[in-house]
Amino acid sequence: xxxxxxxxxxxxxxxxxxxxxxxxxxxxxxxxxxxxxxxxxxxxxxxxxxxxxxxx
Numbered sequence: 001x002x003x004x005x006x007x008x009x010x011x012x013x014x015x016x017x018x019x020x021x022x023x024x025x026x027x028x029x030x031x032x033x034x035x036x037x038x039x040x041x042x043x044x045x046x047x048x049x050x051x052x053x054x055x056x
Contacts, residue, residue: 017025042048 011029014025014029018029041050
């Protein structure tokens with residue numbers, strides 16, 4: 001099987017594989033957007049303690 005570079009794939013392709021159960025693609029997508037999500041939540045007034053088990 002040919003190795004693929006998930007950094008070059010479209011988000012639509014990644015999401016299809018995530019829905020099918022791929023943990024690797026899910027981790028990649030979370031890593032890609034974690035800083036934006038953190039900033040958005042902080043901008044909405046969330047404190048770092050309110051993120052609970054999530055580590056950014």
